[in-house]
Amino acid sequence: MSFQKRLLSLVVVDSLIVFASVYICSFLLFSGCVVPKVPLTLVSTTLLVSHHLFASRYRLYKRAWEYASADEMVTVLKAVTFSVITAAIIQWIIGQQIYFRILTTTWMMHLFLIGGSRFSWRIYKEKHFSGNKKVKKRTLIIGAGSAGMLATRQLKNSKDCDLIPVAFIDDDKQKQNLEILGLPVIGGLSRLKDIVRDLKIENIIIAIPSLTKKELHSIYLDCIKTKINTQMMPMFEDLVTGKVSVNEIRNVEPGDLLGREPVELDTNSISKYITDSVVLVTGAGGSIGSEICRQISLFLPSKLILLGHGENSIYTIEMELKSSLNHHFEIVTEIADITDRDKIFTIMNQYKPRVVFHAAAHKHVPLMERNPEEAIKNNVIGTKNVAEAAGENGVETFVMISTDKAVNPTSVMGATKRIAEMIVQELNHKSNTRFVAVRFGNVLGSRGSVIPLFKEQISKGGPITVTHPEMTRYFMTIPEASRLVLQAGANAQGGEIFVLDMGEPVKIVDLAKNLIRLSGYSENDIEITFSGIRAGEKLFEEILSKTEVQDFQIHPKIFVGKSVNVEVTKITKLLEVYNHLDRDELKEVLLYMTNQPKEIMQVVI
Structure with missing residues (x-):
């Protein structure tokens, strides 16, 4: 869908929600009998204008709602609250009266419908992709931090990836027994083997980019005991610089298992x-x-x-x-x-x-x-x-x-x-x-x-x-x-x-x-x-x-x-005579020269 069509659709939906909220709330408050003193046209019009102003201010129409999170919920809350407050102020200026009961119930209805309409799109996208007929490997994420959540989100939203996350494990006890992005954090590394067996895990991803080589080596040794394929999430610096994307999960390389940190350069001296x-x-x-x-x-x-x-x-x-x-x-x-x-x-x-x-x-x-x-x-x-x-x-x-x-x-x-x-x-x-x-x-x-x-x-x-x-x-x-x-x-x-x-x-x-x-x-x-x-x-x-x-x-x-x-003379002598020696003699000379320098001339002669 093009941006213009998407914008028009959201504006129309929000306008219908504003009008529906006002009239539904009036119906509920007054048992279907609209009190003549309450000009619903004024309420709905002021609310509609203020809503679109604040929706524009907080960029509600430019957000990718398929990736909606708590931040987007806070933004919806701000836009709805400020639009209701602004509508109340306009009503006071025009009619010297504020319809608190209608505005309060409308605020709640408005928040529910606006938030619901946005988050339903994310739920639809997730269900749509998870319903893909492609068989995906059940994947365990090691690390329930920001990197683990980033990997989980990408894997859930990717149609092409053949991995589907089913759980986290993390040694942080404050995260254990909680749910993150709908997945349980079901224990620490000490339970890795049991978790892999119980959840029928087919793939493991280590999603802790900050690990030292020694720590990675230790975790990998635990992983290989499960006999399950183990991969790593790319380094954060590679993600930030655009060298790789999150779903480019890589295999653990032999160099990752050296058990020590790479040498850091003194760049100024170089x-x-x-x-x-x-x-x-x-x-x-x-x-x-x-x-x-x-x-x-x-x-x-x-x-x-x-x-x-x-x-x-x-x-x-x-x-x-x-x-x-x-x-x-x-x-x-x-x-x-x-x-x-x-x-x-x-x-x-x-x-x-x-x-x-x-x-x-x-x-x-x-x-x-x-x-x-x-x-x-x-x-x-x-x-x-x-x-x-x-x-x-x-x-x-x-x-x-x-x-x-x-x-x-x-x-x-x-x-x-x-x-x-x-x-x-x-x-x-x-x-x-x-x-x-x-x-x-x-x-x-x-x-x-x-x-x-x-x-x-x-x-x-x-x-x-x-x-x-x-x-x-x-x-x-x-x-x-x-x-x-x-x-x-x-x-x-x-x-x-x-x-x-x-x-x-x-x-x-x-x-x-x-x-x-x-x-x-x-x-x-x-x-x-x-x-x-x-x-x-x-x-x-x-x-x-x-x-x-x-x-x-x-x-x-x-x-x-x-x-x-x-002793340079011995090296000079070697270069003078090496072409006259057979291979066995030459090997003997080389080893004597580099291990027992005093013997070299005897061997050459």
């Missing part, structure tokens, strides 16, 4: 060195590199150079950034291999960046075990090229992306990243550039991480393959990893190794079990098998070696490892 600066990112098309570019774009550099080897991934992040609302800076793309020293020096000399984030690397542990020479080319020689080019061209801050596998490495990948750290730390002593490294744990959702692999295995019906039941790793999300990189650059003095406080390590098998449940299955549906530890893998990862540990943190969630002495 802005000081990125805003209006030329920034270059290597590996800009990768999982981490592309997210670093997204985070950088929020701080409005003057120019952002996207350097990568894969044209498709670089094109993708370029198009994404150019379509972003934050695109108020120049974006330049460079397709280059970091092992091409001349090309890297040419690019660095051409753009003269103030800041370089070096994210390009080979990172797959099993692949690098089989191809150690390629790991050296990319992770060691490539890093050396980019770092030396940065130093020679006056870059102020150089941040290298490393890994916790560089601590006491047992793999080729970890060893080459440790050597890359050594190169960066050594260059810090020889250059005016501040060189630092940032170590990550496993990054959830990045290419090659366990999450995409596990999801693919689940989609095929299993089994999920885990190397060992005790295999444990530190985890972080891609945005967390990228924020850490930016924060490290802001706090860089030169030579440090920055490490995120990633909370408690997580068993890979527990992550697999959580992902099975998040996907709507049980461990009876998807089998978990153990394939054995792969070459180069450790059961437990470390974040700092004993020689690197310091007593302070530069940020509540960031540790700083101190610089250690580096």
Whole structure:
């Protein structure tokens, strides 16, 4: 219905209600015998005029009554009351008399009919949609606060959603045993399993956006015991900014279950060195590199150079950034291999960046075990090229992306990243550039991480393959990893190794079990098998070696490892001879060099 038709309909209905109220009340008061002294035309006319004035003043004709609530009832009460008072004043001015009995009873009748006509529309809409023949899943809402009510209202009013709320649970005892929006609040989380069984619940929605990660993890563990699909309401900031709507209920993601809060950035310190600066990112098309570019774009550099080897991934992040609302800076793309020293020096000399984030690397542990020479080319020689080019061209801050596998490495990948750290730390002593490294744990959702692999295995019906039941790793999300990189650059003095406080390590098998449940299955549906530890893998990862540990943190969630002495001659010797060694010898050299530096020359010779 158009606005004009809707307005006309409401005006006509209200006019009929005003006249009907006056004459019905007169009939009731005087037993059908209208007293001649009471000019009903005057009463009804003055009331009609005043009603439309106050209906307009309080926008009764512009409200969406299908979403009517207590606020709308208060508005109706104000409009009706003031219209009756105004009618009384007009009657006194015109006839020096106020017909209190008629106006009082008319006020009550008027309020009942006006309010009833409005709220009946909401009841009709709710009944109409709930009568939809589409079978909906019985849904339990955890959280009877404002978010829970918002979710309930949307689910009730949505024709397309396949969920129908039937009850709330909330630990607030003042809300228990009450009804909210027609739904009972029937207990707290301690009764979750019984409530799910008794009400035949088919879906659970956690509607408490203010939960900490630890609290969410605890509630989710209670939910998965019921074996019922569990989802979350979007964050309030996403609702307010319009990124998502209320009925875009999402599944609980593995990142929600890390049990700790995400790292908060010191935006002022980051802005000081990125805003209006030329920034270059290597590996800009990768999982981490592309997210670093997204985070950088929020701080409005003057120019952002996207350097990568894969044209498709670089094109993708370029198009994404150019379509972003934050695109108020120049974006330049460079397709280059970091092992091409001349090309890297040419690019660095051409753009003269103030800041370089070096994210390009080979990172797959099993692949690098089989191809150690390629790991050296990319992770060691490539890093050396980019770092030396940065130093020679006056870059102020150089941040290298490393890994916790560089601590006491047992793999080729970890060893080459440790050597890359050594190169960066050594260059810090020889250059005016501040060189630092940032170590990550496993990054959830990045290419090659366990999450995409596990999801693919689940989609095929299993089994999920885990190397060992005790295999444990530190985890972080891609945005967390990228924020850490930016924060490290802001706090860089030169030579440090920055490490995120990633909370408690997580068993890979527990992550697999959580992902099975998040996907709507049980461990009876998807089998978990153990394939054995792969070459180069450790059961437990470390974040700092004993020689690197310091007593302070530069940020509540960031540790700083101190610089250690580096024997550059040994790295130089390695790069001279690595092409003459077979793969087994090369792996042995790498591990000796990064764990027992004094033995390196004996092995090489």
